[in-house]
Amino acid sequence: MKEHYYSNGKLLITGEYAVLDGALSLALPTKYGQSLNISSIEGENIVWKSYTHTEEIWFETTLELADIRHQIPVSKTGNTTTEASVRNTLLRILNAAYQLNSNFLKNTKGLLVETHLNFPRDWGLGSSSTLINNIAQWAQVDAFKLLWDSFSGSGYDIACAQHRTSILYHLKKDIPVVEAVSFDPPFKNQLYFIYLNEKQNSREGIAQYRQKEFDLLNLISAVNQITKSILKCQDIQEFNSLIDEHERLLADNLQMETVKEKLFPDFPGSIKSLGAWGGDFILATGTKETISYFNKKGFKTVIPYSEMIL
Template sequence: METYRSNGKLLLTGEYVVLDGAVSLAVPTQYGQSLVIKPIEAQHLYWKSFDNTGTLWFEGAFSFKNFEIINQHQNESIAQRLKDILRAARILNPDFLNTPNGYEVETQLDFPKNWGLGTSSTLINNVAKWANVNAFKLLELTFGGSGYDIACAQHNTAITYQIFNKEPRINPVAFNPIFKKHLYFVYLNKKQNSRDGIAHYKALEQDLKPIISKINTITEQMLVCSDVNTFETLIETHEQLISKAIQQPTVKSLYFNDFKGAIKSLGAWGGDFILAASKTNPSLYFKNKGFNTVIAYNDMILK
């Protein structure tokens, strides 16, 4: 039996512009996904995926010959996506699953799959480890994206991430703000499709150099920030810069304009998690507005 595990992710700075070379700050989460592989005699791949409650949410079988779908439970699109991932892994390593025996595969999430913490990236990284291939190349052949989420899957500390000459530049950093007791992550009650957000961003075609330069500075300043007031100013400035770049209003102006503190979108705007900085616990404020998932920084980020 083989077991692999990958960390979930949150991008604290540089959403969207990370695709164009911005230096971004990302953190791995305590939540992640595991992949367990057990050999069986039949030459098929039997796949089961479980959510954080232990509920089976996908079940399917694939042949070893080009990973054709033998049968699937509930979700044909998920079966097709898995087929594409397995085929891409074999392109990168022709010996992948070139064996006489089959396997029973189980994936286990330890966060709700609609949270947007990396259901796809943790899967890609786990399969890449299993297939002994480069996870960034596997991502490129399947989901696409900047790759910061793969870097978080592989690192147990905060990182700065930059695409430089089309290659990832990853730098582990010590990001452990002394004011972290004032930081909270709030789920916006809907999963955001990052591919749609990226497509909108790319379609705007603009000169991003001035914005990227300012985002890089914010990332640097965040790493040395020592008080919550300065941090609030940094994330509010960041929000205004990205709002201008993607031509969308900030989440605070849309939903939380009376919030006493600072709010920043994380990842694709309009869904998943936001970061809230507040000198008092804001859980009641958000719950009164219908947002019941409020997680303290220490309970979310990998220590």
């Protein structure tokens, strides 16, 4: 028995934080993602191996099927080793999948499960969401329910994992609404994604957002309008104005500096944070000199739009 699943990574172009509260957001699936391969082996257990983009094993464990079937409680405390924490997280996802489908792993014996990332783990492109979506396909359960039963979040990353086109995403009464759209601006050769050399903890970012006091309805309304305008935008100058407006809107509500103010005040183009502020990738508009600019600043991972986005 052999099974193969694959899910796309993600980048959230508009609506960071506000997407949690129902704002309309533009999200793009990436050419990077994660696969999950399953094959039968002798024995009664699941042998799990997770590989990096360089085909090195970064996590390996053996799971007893009884742990998953009988839902042995999984510790969620942070007072564990990295390996134990990863194992607990994996068990939590598999337990949740079993709860959603009691036929998952029924009459199953030994399995070898291998996951393969084709991007560095610290890039923040969705190593967790792609894993959850792959396990949901394997278990034949709803990936959004699996996300919310084992983690948290808006679910836009799950939608990206399932689509090969740009999407508009929002939550309506906690139900995900996904619309496949065409985002193919004529200026896409002027768009670059830059890794900030630091992985941002999304849960910490969300917690900080929740602590702020601001007019949520006004924020959602403004983000909705910017998202719609960006989707239709055909001019780079207008696009720059829109992402500058989005940055200022979130900065004011989060009471934080924009990434351009903090790190790149002399950059001639526009810069936008993507996802939780303070890490992972940013979007910059510019020219071929853009790559040199960020490289000189110490940011060596600068990926043109065409190499990042499906």
